[in-house]
Amino acid sequence: MRDSVGSVRSVLLLGGRSEIGTAIVERLVREGAREVVLAARGGVSSPPGALTGLGASVHSVDFDAGLPDTHTGTVAEAVALVGDLDVVVDAFGVLGEQSEYEADPAAAARSAGVNYTGHVSVGLAVAARLREQGHGTLVVLSSVAGVRVRRSNFVYGSAKAGLDGFAQGLADSLYGSGARVLVVRPGYVPTRMSAHVEPAPFPATPGQVADAVSAGLRSDATTVWAPGVLQPLFAGMRLMPRALWRRLSR
Amino acid sequence: MNRPEQRTLLSGWGLTSPTAAHVVRPRTPEQVAEALAGAGGRGALPRGLGRSYGDAAQDAGGLVLDCTGLTGPVHLDTARGEVTAPAGTSMDRLIAHLLRRGHFVPVTPGTRHVTLGGAIAADVHGKNHPAASSLGAHVRALTLVTADGRTRRLGPGPDGGDPELFWATVGGMGLTGVVTEATLAVFPVESSYMRVDTDRTGSLEETLELMAHADDRYSVAWLDLFARGGALGRGVVTRARHARLGDLPPPLRRRPLRYRSAGVPVPPLTPPVGTVNRWSVGAFNALHLNRAPRRRRGQAQPLTAYFHPLDALRGWNRMYGRPGAVQYQFVVPFGEEGTLAGVAESLSRARAPSFLAVLKRMGEPTPGPLSFPRPGWSLAVDLPADLPGLGAALHGFDERLVAAGGRLYLAKDGRARAETVHAMYPELPAWRRVRERADPDGVLVSDMARRLRLL
Known part of the structure; x- marks a missing residue:
């Protein structure tokens, strides 16, 4: 659970190789977390030194976003390793080329499966555990790409839109249970995953996303944006006439 | 004492780390025993008036026994200089009862809005510690309902039934059982x-x-x-x-x-x-x-x-x-x-x-x-x-x-941190042994006990 000065003890990272996810976990470890579970396909054999060098015990479990039947088991495995889950960071995702998705519908559907339905099954499995333990926060990495879906990456954006809606509904379902969901909406974050994407205005580093998450965890926030300026910006973008939006968002 | 479906968010006096638990409010020792028997996998814990600052009186996902319902007649024996009261009696009510009869409690913490049971579980001290020690030194006897539903009358001395369990309960943060009644030494005063x-x-x-x-x-x-x-x-x-x-x-x-x-x-x-x-x-x-x-x-x-x-x-x-x-x-x-x-x-x-x-x-x-x-x-x-x-x-x-x-x-x-508190309380292993005897299945647990690995 979150202690009286806002630190947590245990963290589960779903998407154990995610750069943003790792940055968030590193921040939580610096703030006092002692037990980390990295969940990724095949496990994470060599965890980043940024995590191991700070005095936390780092564990690893096998996790495949594409195999929803295994997700309850994955969560149980993490609980067996560290006990109650104080924070679960749901950070996995794939980002391909929109043009390739348009040429290969099956690949597009597979990516949507990872970016949306994978989160549905693991999100519900995590929520069941948090509800049972009566505390804990699920941090869901959404994206501004899902706030208003753009022509230029609508396969990815629509999955994020679905994920964002799912996370908000899940948050409401957990109201009063002691557990909660924090939805994170970063803008463009330069990482390995987004290396092939054209940089967008108001970028955030993984560290800045981690800052926003840390602040959100300490408050009772339900949503954080990184950087914060994206919130008013996208409030405006949502109102933009469709014809204009279509031209802007190529 | 059926466990309610609905859960309640509980936090300490500092209002910092709320967690959700099923809350029941037993009114008798029998109901306490019944509630403890129905505790689920996340255990159970007694709670008083919630004046501890942190997570001592909460049990996330578990069953919290709101002990403020354990009230009833307070009995002052002026000849023996002792008062017997149900554990849900607040220090406020106890002081009011005693003062009317020209007596006062041996120790009072900085707030009188604590229950007698909570005060014993924290072994509270007052501004007279050098002269009087803490509250536990004045408890002549207490009734404890342990996790197995047994009601035990315990005292501090060798004739106290199980003095080890008595002292594990004094300052034991509610983790040895539920105190349902206590007898305290009191003394006469001329004024308030x-x-x-x-x-x-x-x-x-x-x-x-x-x-x-x-x-x-x-x-x-x-x-x-x-x-x-x-x-x-x-x-x-x-x-x-x-x-x-x-x-x-x-x-x-x-x-x-x-x-x-x-x-x-x-x-x-x-x-x-x-x-x-x-x-x-x-x-x-x-x-x-x-x-x-x-x-x-x-x-x-x-x-x-x-x-x-x-x-x-x-x-x-x-x-x-x-x-x-x-x-x-x-x-x-x-x-x-x-x-x-x-x-x-x-x-x-x-x-x-x-x-x-x-x-x-x-x-x-x-x-x-x-x-x-x-x-x-x-x-x-x-x-x-x-x-x-x-x-x-x-x-x-x-x-x-x-x-x-x-x-x-x-x-x-x-x-x-757990390690820090373990270093500060070298007698923790001894306390654990007594606790395990009284609660071998580990029914009594709190958020604090999990955080500090007390059990």
Whole structure:
């Protein structure tokens, strides 16, 4: 659970190789977390030194976003390793080329499966555990790409839109249970995953996303944006006439 | 005592770490036993009036027994000088009952809104610790319902049935079972007033010097940790004893046992941002200090004003806003005044807005393995929980305390590390052995017990 000065003890990272996810976990470890579970396909054999060098015990479990039947088991495995889950960071995702998705519908559907339905099954499995333990926060990495879906990456954006809606509904379902969901909406974050994407205005580093998450965890926030300026910006973008939006968002 | 489907968010007095639990309110020891039998996989825990600051009285996902329903007749035996009361009786109600009959409790903490059971579970101390030790020293007997549903009558001595379990319960934070009734030694008083001597001090050294030689029954110092340099630790020392009839000015003699306990409620809204900051605290401290007389002797003060000044403002914890408050209370042995001064200096240097810094001298402890008091100096500081860097700063203080042979008060803690507390409480393994005997299936558990790996 979150202690009286806002630190947590245990963290589960779903998407154990995610750069943003790792940055968030590193921040939580610096703030006092002692037990980390990295969940990724095949496990994470060599965890980043940024995590191991700070005095936390780092564990690893096998996790495949594409195999929803295994997700309850994955969560149980993490609980067996560290006990109650104080924070679960749901950070996995794939980002391909929109043009390739348009040429290969099956690949597009597979990516949507990872970016949306994978989160549905693991999100519900995590929520069941948090509800049972009566505390804990699920941090869901959404994206501004899902706030208003753009022509230029609508396969990815629509999955994020679905994920964002799912996370908000899940948050409401957990109201009063002691557990909660924090939805994170970063803008463009330069990482390995987004290396092939054209940089967008108001970028955030993984560290800045981690800052926003840390602040959100300490408050009772339900949503954080990184950087914060994206919130008013996208409030405006949502109102933009469709014809204009279509031209802007190529 | 069926476990309700609905869950309730519970937090400590600091309002910091709410978790959800099923709450039942047993009214009899039988209902306590029934509730414990129906505890699920997340265990069960007794809770009183929720005055511990951190996570001591919550059990996330489990079953919390709200023990404020364990009330009933209070029986005072003046010949034996003892009172027997159900464990849900508040200290407030107990004091009211006793004063009407010319008696008083042996020990009272800084708030009278605690239950008798909670006070025993935290082995509370008062401003008379050097003279009286903590509450546990005055418990003649208690009734404990253990996890197996058995009701046991326990006493402190060799003829007390199971004295080991008695002492594991005193200061045991509710983790040995549910106290349902207790018998306390009490003593006669002539009035509900205190005869108070007040001195304003100019430095920590002067404060300690005055406190070290205080031989009155009660003494306490309020410190201004906001002051800097040589003025750091200046404060107001008040020493007191129960006023006798002859000490009272004539108008008070007409109703010498008068007891007024109502407080003024603060608005029932928690502000989103705390109102406790360096400006409000600076102003408060300066005002409080300057209002106190430089030296005054023999003032008659209602005992509520002396013992429980903050109870005058009900719900004052909400002044800290949504982020809540942390209280850091520790004791260091005599001879470690340097550690005390070091912590005070660090708080002052950080401009930490602490407007409640309370210094007490402590004497002989009780045999409770988890009981907090040890001979030395105890300092309690309230701080806003969202103070930047607070977590790291307090861990730093913890290390200094461990090195100095000091310890933290579990009833106030919501953030220490397990290893730290294990080092501070070397008798923890002995306590665990007794607890395991009384609760082999580990039914009784709290958020604090999980965080500090007490079990």
